[in-house]
Amino acid sequence: MFEIKQKDNRGRIGLLKTNHGTIKTPNLMPVIHPRKQTIDVGKLGAEIVITNAYLIYKDENLKKQAIDEGIHKLIGFDGPIMTDSGSFQLSVYGDIDITNKEVIEFQELIKTDIGTSLDIPTAPYVTREKAEKDLDITLERAKEAIAYKNENNMKMLLNSVVQGSTYPDLRSLCADELSSFGADLYPIGAVVPLMESYKYSDLVDVVMSSVTHLPDSVPRHLMGAGHPMLFALAVAMGCDLFDSAAYILYAEDDRFLTTRGTYKLENLQEMPCSCDVCNSYTPDDLRAMDKKERAKLIAEHNLKASFAELRVIRQAIADGNLMELVEERCRVHPLLLDACRRLGKFAEDLEIYDPRIKKSAFFYTGPESLNRAEVLRHLEKLKNMPKKRDLVILPSSRKPYSKYLSDNLGDFYVYGCEMEIDIENTDFMVFDIPFCLIPLNLDEVYPLSQNESPKIKDTGALEFVENFISEFIEYYDQTLISSKVIKELNIGLYNIHNESNLIKFPKNDEQKVKDIADYQFGIGAGEALFEGDLKIEKSKKTGKIRHVYSNGELIANMRASDAFFVLAKEGARRLHRIKKFPENRVIVNKDSEPFAREGKSVFSKFVTDCDSNIRANDEVLIVNEEDELLAFGKSLLNHNEIMDFNVGQAIKTRKGNI
């Protein structure tokens, strides 16, 4: 019913299957007015729409027609249709004359693809008492609706809306409860007032406290979100669907939606985008038009601008630069930037969802980038890695650093005990923004080589790196810091080291492959994988390591694009021997064992457990419940997602039969 095809951070490109076809997410459902609709949204690119079942129910003619001919004919759209239940009317008028069961039954009767139970949309900032009272009813009705649907074998998919006002713990509680009932989609409700009043930071809290308690295998819908400037941020928080009447409401008010915000026609002297409307008319043309004709054209622009942004977002997920897009889009309003910064507080959660390897380089866009998963993950790895006695910190140069290392490293200042240099007992690292320190043996590994930051550094980044290094050097007896680095940082007091001229990085390929393996698979992996008589084969063209053999047998290939290892059979066997169950492993059930052995891909539903440290794009071992090694491959999802999904691939198996 729902499947993740590609992912970046919490954003995902998914496929949502309904009775009227499958659509790609993230996607926008334009609101169709069952009576007053003037825009053919399908022609303008809508693949799924939303309309209001309650309004149809209340109108005798519409109701009859919907029951007789189905809702698709009624609103003239043959793709997937979601219907809302009247909750919005309830929130506006206080009371409506339909019960929860009635509205469920009616939606199934008119053949909606996705129906909604009658939740209570609790406004932001109400009292806790009110929020809790409302939530009880919302949960009760959601439970009732799902039970009713199941009892009656209904064919439509069912929404259960997450409520809880602006109380993060109530949102989480609601999400937990709803998850236990098992709906088909989870809208996050009553957030429109937050968006209307630019409370984007609170929106982040509401969405994140909901999403982190919802299953990954079910699409989430940010109800009423229809402004393209918010889409990227919302997708990065894990929202898959948007719906809104904004395209037409704004148009009727002469307002243009763009990723840069809203433009009022009265203030425009130039058209704001590249769409057909913006190319064919001037603001003066539009001002001279009949109001209805104009609204239709502006609505066309609004939809095209919205769909274009969704395309850009899906492309960013595929490219692995969704966070760069979010950080760019959020610059259009300081309160959106505030929200982007707020999202930084959820960095640890986002790290879990972020693929370890991406197609795109890491672009630093400002201090917000310091919170990205890649940075967090690297600093964590640095802290946990075994340390030698001394540390040498070199200035940065062209990347990869080890390739462009200057012969003359200049003067070094010393921190800690002053001792004679012992190159063999020294870690060599390069000062880097934003990754702080990059061990020279790891400097080709993604994203330590594949990253770019401005040459003019901002105070936030410098302070961040300074703080990390100040703590990090305490692990060492002696730290030697290049005078070029000292110029940029503000750390302690130093003397010039009188043996600066002896400091030289000892290039050693055997150590390098071991360090990379430790970084990739965990400490100890390098020694275990690459024990024995090593042969390291390099590319003649690039000089980069390509294959590593031990005792004549291929252990692993190094991928040129990111310098991570792809295991060979013997590599997988060695990794399996050294790492303890369930580390680096995906465990499949008996039924799927033969398929895995044959090298077929592993589907989520056959996985019984896996290492909680698994991220998308990791190399993993596939074992049975007795920990027999069946195969190995690349994980397409992280631990949570693998465990949660019941459809779709989890592991692309590289080789079975080992």
Added chain:
Amino acid sequence: MFEIKQKDNRGRIGLLKTNHGTIKTPNLMPVIHPRKQTIDVGKLGAEIVITNAYLIYKDENLKKQAIDEGIHKLIGFDGPIMTDSGSFQLSVYGDIDITNKEVIEFQELIKTDIGTSLDIPTAPYVTREKAEKDLDITLERAKEAIAYKNENNMKMLLNSVVQGSTYPDLRSLCADELSSFGADLYPIGAVVPLMESYKYSDLVDVVMSSVTHLPDSVPRHLMGAGHPMLFALAVAMGCDLFDSAAYILYAEDDRFLTTRGTYKLENLQEMPCSCDVCNSYTPDDLRAMDKKERAKLIAEHNLKASFAELRVIRQAIADGNLMELVEERCRVHPLLLDACRRLGKFAEDLEIYDPRIKKSAFFYTGPESLNRAEVLRHLEKLKNMPKKRDLVILPSSRKPYSKYLSDNLGDFYVYGCEMEIDIENTDFMVFDIPFCLIPLNLDEVYPLSQNESPKIKDTGALEFVENFISEFIEYYDQTLISSKVIKELNIGLYNIHNESNLIKFPKNDEQKVKDIADYQFGIGAGEALFEGDLKIEKSKKTGKIRHVYSNGELIANMRASDAFFVLAKEGARRLHRIKKFPENRVIVNKDSEPFAREGKSVFSKFVTDCDSNIRANDEVLIVNEEDELLAFGKSLLNHNEIMDFNVGQAIKTRKGNI
């Protein structure tokens, strides 16, 4: 010939008049190939194009046709055409068989609208010797071309290209020299290699060192710039025209130009914008197409995306948020962000060109915003204003601060001598990001009220404010800082003040109008304007000050949107009396005196001098050379621009006859 209609920072919306019509700048001139052109760029929105006169000259058939029928017929475009001279061919092939005079003569003969002399495009990073040698020839030829054009009364406009490689002083020297010859347009040449190698920071140095030495009244053309991701930055540096074959060259290589950078078709799974091509086809559709057909469609996208960006930029100039756009656009690549930061080094120059009052609020987008003109200007004003004995620093609240000031201000820490509080001898200011300190009496003045920054503050901003405040409090005997501010800042050591409860801001409208007048017109203006028996009238609806009378006579109106004063006649007279010549003044010549007295607008060419402190949108006095007050009005340009232009309005006169 060239006129500025609207401006923001160094960016300007201009009108460029040619023999084939007037076009709006900033604009893009697509390159037309005189033989091989397949795209009708006019149909896709081009208003001006560029082609190569040398290529036409070298082809006997084209040459004959161009001479017989004119270049407009030859390339099928009836708007303005610029021609290049063969310098590019010179730079590629080393030598060409045409002289400077010949190419000038030929361009006039084929009725080009804007011709170019034969300069030497000196590549970036050549030796200084080479750059200087080339520059001598470039300057000599530019001089010769202009003389030749003038001798022969040629009708075309003439380009003189700024060269000088990557030596800022040579670029400035070249610009100075060319300015003295007096060309009609100034291209900035040989920058393509910088753009191709992402040396955007060096591009900033090259452009700024050129532009700051060119007259404001002549359009500048960034030669070969055709990537929409660069347009906003280039416009903010004062570039008016772009030209490029990128739209077709990239298209032939299956590359899409967008403001977010370049997308390769092979990596696309979604179309990247809202244009007709992106709406009508999928990447798969394009991949399945014949190469030529595909290139045509991608070229169409490339042009539409480029023209859309130019529209967005012109709108940003009109709205007064060009720098916000630049700071947003530059996030798409760290080296563009680096360039944006580099531009910060030219902040003092940009301040001179920045209007004092804008339509849009000031949006803080990151530490780069700390270099904006508005911030610089405010801090300069703060430093220069007269100070009382004590300073009270309050925490920020909702804006305008004085309206939402809490009754309970909490505890205050003391810095400096500890003395009894003397409220009457105390300046009250609010801690603000990024404006550091906002005097409460000025808190409605643009942009101190009309600005927004994220609630979660970045280290760069905090350090910036901290540094300013640390210095600023040294002006005072005693500074009382709210404990809420101390929590955010890291300044010195403090004791809690034992009279915190006595600290209360004494609201005083008379003081407020005087402080605003000082801030707007210079120190002393407030006392002079508002001496006598004051009556301050407020809006019944908003409670804001609207009119100030003295001794029964209207002195000034306060504009609701920005809280600046618009003078009445008596106000202008009083300001004239107190401020010394030429402060706050624009001096017009005898001929235009009667028109000014009648209240007609003042044209630049009649201005003989003006206060160097004048910025666009300032209220100014209009006087004759004997300093008789003729009228007063609003300046549309800054000092440099007023003095430099010979066409167009300088001052929109509000009232004459005084």
